[in-house]
């Protein structure tokens with residue numbers, strides 16, 4: 196038995212080796228881009244072999260059928276000699292794909308659009324992909340967010356909005372759907388009157404089309420992860436604040452109450468406070484869009500989305516804070532989500548402290564560690580725990596514990612340095628620990644291990 200097994204093993208090894216040897220010269224010449232980026236929780240989100248620099252999405256929306264007809268043009272750079280490469284796209288119908296203006300073959304494999312250009316693309320070459328597609332976007336069920344479906348969808352009263360953290364963007368445009376590949380965006384969204392289309396960045400143009408529709412052209416000129424792209428369509432009323440360099444433009448449904456609108460008046464003070472503490476607000480504009488029927492809040496880049504009934508002050512602060520930690524400084528692996536949610540929750544405590552004094556800070560911190568509530572380790576959550584309260588609360592307590600250990604002055608220097616060194620980029624937990632250790636001059640493994648990964652939650656310092 197043993198000898199037979201060994202010999203078949205050897206045989207297989209031999210044939211594998213010879214296949215590899217034969218294939219090597221070809222493999223070096225050109226290869227397929229990987230169908231994922233190695234995310235621990237989402238191995239097939241994103242794709243390898245290229246880097247998208249800019250998305251230009253020209254999209255027309257028809258409310259009667261909730262359908263879209265679009266062309267997405269991606270400017271990218273090849274990182275390998277690419278015989279073929281993938282984009283992520285969920286459902287919808289692809290009509291044609293062109294690479295550098297020449298028709299390319301394509302195939303659909305679940306949420307992968309596999310593109311084989313007529314000629315392979317050389318490593319280092321810039322190339323352009325144009326995908327013409329359309330249909331009715333199908334909301335995505337993602338186990339990380341059982342309370343909401345993701346991607347482009349209709350909410351209440353005919354309002355449409357695409358909200359996507361973490362996986363949803365591929366239900367409305369073909370993309371490299373992982374935060375590791377940030378890009379700039381032009382979103383040109385055509386809708387029938389009297390509807391308005393709101394999206395990321397700055398409104399550069401409104402175009403009256405011959406067919407009676409209007410196209411709203413939005414430019415996001417800073418790098419953005421695909422999950423932060425938003426389009427919201429409806430009968431919105433805009434409220435502007437141009438009192439400082441960064442404009443704040445909020446969009447409310449015509450039915451919004453004065454009280455719900457006034458709830459965002461505090462945004463300017465928060466922005467000034469955060470900019471002083473962390474560094475300049477990272478984008479060209481900010482604002483919120485309130486959408487009837489949307490059940491939560493999400494920090495979509497430069498224009499956070501909220502429910503229409505209004506938001507508490509701490510949630511307003513939370514989504515604004517994410518523009519620094521989450522949107523500008525972004526995780527590299529979804530399992531590092533505490534770097535977003537722990538930070539945003541900790542700043543809720545800081546805001547309370549600023550408004551009402553140290554006792555308010557302390558009681559918020561204590562409330563995060565209710566003794567009867569098990570708070571799982573936030574540092575490496577499973578997919579179903581990605582947005583669990585333990586990530587928010589115990590993630591925030593990581594920062595509280597760090598501040599107690601290194602002192603207030605060093606702590607804020609750590610936050611500022613971690614932010615400025617990584618603005619518009621991607622980070623891992625180890626990057627934060629490295630900054631904390633360098634600036635404090637202390638060995639902090641035990642502290643981070645206990646708070647981030649320890650089975651039992653440590654006592655509050």
Ligand code: ARG
Nearest residue numbers: 340360361491492493494582
């Ligand atoms: N980052 C959001 C927040 O806490 C998470 C909300 C969960 N919803 C979602 N679609 N991922 O502000």
Ligand code: ZN
Nearest residue numbers: 513535536539
């Ligand atoms: Zn959050």
